[in-house]
Amino acid sequence: MFSQTITDYWKLQFLNGDVIYNDKVFTVTINPDLSEDSRVMVLETADGRVLAVLTPEIAEKLDFSKGQEMSEPIFRHKLNEAGVLLHGADNLFYFSEAEKNVLLQESPEGTLRQLTEQDGAIFAEFESSASEQDLDDAYVELDHWAVFGSFEQDRLVSASSMYPWEEDVQIADLGVLTLSPFRGKGHARKVVRSISKYAYEKGYEPQYRCQLDNEDSTVLAKVAGLTLFGKWDVVSPNCTVGKSE
Template sequence: MTLFSQTIIDFWDSSFNGEIFYNDDYFCCIINPHLKESRRLMVLTTANGKVSVVMTPTIATKLQLVKEQPISEEIFRNKLEEIGILLHSADHIFYFTEKEKEKVCTETATKNIRQLTEQDVEVFSEFENSASEQDLDDAYVELDHWAVFGSFAEERLACASSMYPWSDNTKLADLGVLTLSQFRGQGHARKVVRAISQYAYEKGYEPQYRCQLDNTASISLAKACELTLFGQWEVISPDSP
């Protein structure tokens, strides 16, 4: 059995597909003229340390890359800096392994956890009003997302998680989760993440958990949920020329 599902592997293989410009044990450079404008340059560093880059021919030309000429991650990033191309801050990307997926799919949710609907507008509004703007921005949990689950304590919504299909051509569902500060450390987030992930699996989707590299609390939560690091993903910034 492979570590991650074929759905996950196929998505990243298709995202980093094209003409292999350079490849060794540590670094791979791929040219693809069909990338979306917003993703015309992407970098994926998998958990085993292999760095893969995919870019349009235009960017490859700007970087003055020569086919088959040895190139390392350090050289590549130096070239980006020289011509002013910026990348968004990297995201950690976590998934459940195939083994853990089996456990998630057979778990029984606790009675204080349920799916939220449009009938929960007032409950969710109170939840949002009790959270900081920074927490709301970081978590990106919305009641109108594809699926929303919540955990209740003291007769109020203590933690919520929502997810949405990450793109049109994949079965990955990107999720966010937020626990109100007074209810943290009580296991709400772990249970909600696993409950909404079970729902995603029932609908034929793979849950995807992302967070920035310096978000230690979110990384700790991913580990508590038994998610496994797949890699780090970077995409070109809209501020780049």
């Protein structure tokens, strides 16, 4: 359903290392090359599998070893016992290969265009009309790798921006923000699809993330044609367990 780029990327994140437990539902891998910010990660895929990966240091603190009986509830209980805090999962959405082909055939609409640094004043007015919470949640910036905007009566009312997810990975993470009075009119759907088409044309896979409790964003992802890949969680920045001094 999803591109090889997506499936290979997540396999590399969760199956690169020493697999200490694996059954039809749950897999645990120890990887010494994880960054400190990713020293524990969990991915629950849309088809019901759960993958976990952690550093040897965290595995030692949890008293994990190869061959011992394991399950997701046991794993999470061990995390809690050791004081390992997770950040809180994000939904991960991508276009299926079929939906990608539909998207690439679409023509841009007249009220929508790519934004550049020349649109600084327009974008500043747009930002000033949004709440601080919406700005923080959306993380839409004019200086990102690509920015698209939808207009109503020459006013920028919805914008989406994206940036490469990681160095040497052909995935581009996107954010989207629509001003409150203009929601429900299809603006967000248009900018998400337009910027995603742009990403594909530049050789990148668009990635849409949102927190599990952000129902509006989850609905938007589906309306824009994206499909849920899974729920991804990572160690909390506030967690000190297994962190370098």
